Amino acid sequence: SYVLTQSPSVSVAPGQTAVITCGAHNIVGKSVHWHQQKPGQAPILVIYYNSDRPSGIPERFSGSNSGNTATLTISRVEAGDEADYYCQVWDSTSDHAVFGGGTKLTVL
Amino acid sequence: QVQLVESGGGAVQSGRSLRLSCETSGFRFASYGMYWVRQAPGKGLEWLAVIWDDGIDKYYADSVKGRFTISRDNSKNTLYLQMDGLGGEDTGVYYCARDFGQDTGIIDSWGQGALVAVSS
Secondary structure: OOOOEEOOEEEEOOOOOEEEEEEOOOHHHOOOEEEEEOOOOOOEEEEEOOOEOOOOOOOOEEEEEEOOEEEEEEOOOOHHHOEEEEEEEEEOOOOEEEEOOOEEEEEO | OOEEEEEOOEEEEOOOOEEEEEEEEOOOHHHOOEEEEEEOOOOOEEEEEEEOOOOOOEEEOOOOEOOEEEEEEOOOOEEEEEEOOOOHHHOEEEEEEEEOOOOOOOEEEEOOOEEEEEEO
16 A cells, blocks of 8 residues: 655744655655644645645645655744644555645744 | 535444434535545544545545445435444544545545544
8 A cells, every 4th residue: 555654743943944745655656735734623735736725825835746755845934834734645556545644843 | 615514423332333424515515526534533644435426436445444334415415424343443533525626536625523432
């Protein structure tokens, strides 16, 4: 089965840039989507098709996908960005959706 | 405005069954694939099942295949998850979610979740 690997945690100071990665073999061949989950809340989609933003998501959120790593970048981090972030793909080989283990973003 | 509202969660004994429902509004339900995703306490998101818009194609995670059944009633704009043979590992919050479009594999909207607690 397809496995997505995320670092458990990332910490950044307010105003700095947070980089959250999602690794898998040849992930560039898949479309990667990112979900944000704040404590006690349901997830929301923040990036889809590697780099597109749903309406209402700030431009500070961006994504990329290359080689074996997809990346979610949050510029000018705010306290309100503190959350768990999950990458997600659709594995057409197995017809399964797959989530990464999640990365906890802490704003110092 | 897309709305997904889960119901049917609660406490259940190990080995018993439970059926979750997800009532939807704000979009043409029959045109979208739908998912169930769960989250064990303190853990990450786990995809469980998907049913595409045609209601025919359904796929399951290995952890629930043969025990859980996803279904939909397009006349009622409602998604279901029948859960049989429940065990402690099935405890968690169960989210109903919508596909971005025509079976894209993108989860773009989420419900607030229903808590299922399985006790021995």
